[in-house]
Amino acid sequence: MHIDWAALGIVAVVSITTSVIFTILLASGIRLVSAAKIKSNEGGYSPMILSMAYVVLGLAGLLVLFGIYLIIPRFH
Amino acid sequence: MTELFVLITVIAVALIFDFTNGFHDSANAMAGPVATGALKPRTAVILAALLNLLGACLSTEVAKTISGGFFDDELITVPIILAGLVGAIVWNLTTWLLGLPSSSSHALFGGLIGAVVVGAGIASVNGWVIVSKVLLPAIVAPLVAGIAAAWATRLAYSITRKTPSVHSETGFKYGQAFTASMVALAHGTSDGQKTMGVITLVLIAANLQPTGTGPQLWVIIAAGLAIGLGTYSGGWRIMRTMGKGIVEIETPQGAASGAATSATILASAHLGFGLSTTHVSTGSILGSGVGRGAKVRWSVASRMAFAWLLTLPGAGLVGGLAALLADQGVPGVVALMVLLAIACLVIYVLSRRHKITHANVTDSHEVLVLAAATPTTYPDDPRLEAPKPKKAKKPKAKSAA
Numbered sequence: 001m002h003i004d005w006a007a008l009g010i011v012a013v014v015s016i017t018t019s020v021i022f023t024i025l026l027a028s029g030i031r032l033v034s035a036a037k038i039k040s041n042e043g044g045y046s047p048m049i050l051s052m053a054y055v056v057l058g059l060a061g062l063l064v065l066f067g068i069y070l071i072i073p074r075f076h
Numbered sequence: 077m078t079e080l081f082v083l084i085t086v087i088a089v090a091l092i093f094d095f096t097n098g099f100h101d102s103a104n105a106m107a108g109p110v111a112t113g114a115l116k117p118r119t120a121v122i123l124a125a126l127l128n129l130l131g132a133c134l135s136t137e138v139a140k141t142i143s144g145g146f147f148d149d150e151l152i153t154v155p156i157i158l159a160g161l162v163g164a165i166v167w168n169l170t171t172w173l174l175g176l177p178s179s180s181s182h183a184l185f186g187g188l189i190g191a192v193v194v195g196a197g198i199a200s201v202n203g204w205v206i207v208s209k210v211l212l213p214a215i216v217a218p219l220v221a222g223i224a225a226a227w228a229t230r231l232a233y234s235i236t237r238k239t240p241s242v243h244s245e246t247g248f249k250y251g252q253a254f255t256a257s258m259v260a261l262a263h264g265t266s267d268g269q270k271t272m273g274v275i276t277l278v279l280i281a282a283n284l285q286p287t288g289t290g291p292q293l294w295v296i297i298a299a300g301l302a303i304g305l306g307t308y309s310g311g312w313r314i315m316r317t318m319g320k321g322i323v324e325i326e327t328p329q330g331a332a333s334g335a336a337t338s339a340t341i342l343a344s345a346h347l348g349f350g351l352s353t354t355h356v357s358t359g360s361i362l363g364s365g366v367g368r369g370a371k372v373r374w375s376v377a378s379r380m381a382f383a384w385l386l387t388l389p390g391a392g393l394v395g396g397l398a399a400l401l402a403d404q405g406v407p408g409v410v411a412l413m414v415l416l417a418i419a420c421l422v423i424y425v426l427s428r429r430h431k432i433t434h435a436n437v438t439d440s441h442e443v444l445v446l447a448a449a450t451p452t453t454y455p456d457d458p459r460l461e462a463p464k465p466k467k468a469k470k471p472k473a474k475s476a477a
Contacts, residue, residue: 019227
């Protein structure tokens with residue numbers, strides 16, 4: 001009888017870490033975009049916040065792309 | 077002649093199984109976005125259906141066997157496959173009627189195991205493989221996905237605590253649509269293959285296709301269409317349980333649970349420990365509810381756990397009984413098909429008594445079969461109030477008339 005506990009552990013760690021990272025990126029992106037919007041509504045301009053927002057959301061997007069890469073068998 | 081008849085029957089039944097697989101698992105991807113309104117019900121199922129079809133066409137490398145290590149490959153004959161499929165279909169339809177998500181792969185394994193036990197005795201089944209491939213993953217999947225979703229949900233809320241909800245809602249809805257689409261695509265690649273594998277094996281067994289070749293084009297298209305149509309039909313009963321029944325899903329929570337579902341499914345598919353999509357998505361929704369500190373309906377959760385426990389023996393029982401008939405040549409197969417049609421019809425008629433469609437899927441949290449609506453209130457959480465009396469009583473009045 002063989003149960004692959006190592007694979008089980010890796011799956012657990014990777015699943016939890018990736019979910020958490022993706023959510024942090026998405027939520028931070030949302031918070032930054034919102035902050036930039038609020039600022040511009042007040043007449044200000046905040047290139048710093050906006051570019052940070054794009055970077056963070058871009059990273060979340062990269063994770064999605066990596067997921068699609070994993071799903072499609074022809075890519076690997 | 078007999079062989080050809082049985083062959084055509086098996087292919088047809090395999091496609092029916094594929095269809096039930098689609099509508100049973102539609103909710104895995106789309107229950108969250110439908111519940112939060114990130115996607116309209118119709119849009120959600122059309123998107124999921126197209127992605128399922130696409131996924132099925134992208135992944136055509138079928139498994140060489142369908143025995144899954146539960147028993148010797150030699151025990152797999154065409155009648156056994158037919159009986160196994162019948163067991164899985166009946167189980168899928170019964171759980172759908174009750175609005176319970178359950179794993180289609182476990183149902184198929186259960187059906188096949190039941191059929192093999194009838195044909196070759198209980199000793200031919202490897203019990204340890206059942207523990208390691210069915211029981212353990214059924215416990216691990218909801219745990220891992222649940223923990224991932226609970227943490228992700230907490231973080232999503234704490235990061236956006238000061239963000240105006242107009243802004244955060246939109247953002248999280250986009251996130252949810254993306255993760256749900258990934259789940260649908262991944263489902264197409266993994267489950268579309270299953271039916272292609274079954275049909276290809278049967279064709280090889282009948283010497284209509286050389287050994288070791290992949291599925292033919294028509295098989296790929298037929299399997300992809302069957303799972304896509306199944307997904308499009310929505311399986312709204314299961315969608316309601318997952319989107320409304322377990323816990324009320326808010327948008328940030330839905331995005332977090334979607335992230336946990338897709339991350340866990342992809343990790344399990346690529347790091348060597350297979351987990352069922354159904355168990356993962358259910359676990360994520362549960363976990364996200366716990367992470368938000370919402371009122372989780374543990375009674376619904378325990379009913380689901382019970383259904384998971386019964387999937388293998390339940391489908392196995394039907395598969396075993398079906399094997400008795402499937403082995404009796406053309407008359408047996410015809411009788412089996414008649415019985416299957418009757419079973420499908422009965423379940424369909426029962427489901428009409430309290431119909432759930434794309435239009436009313438998010439109206440209530442209950443999936444009723446025969447019982448009248450039992451109004452439950454949660455005084456401490458207004459969001460979880462019982463369905464409006466008008467909606468709850470409508471089906472009752474209908475059935476009385």
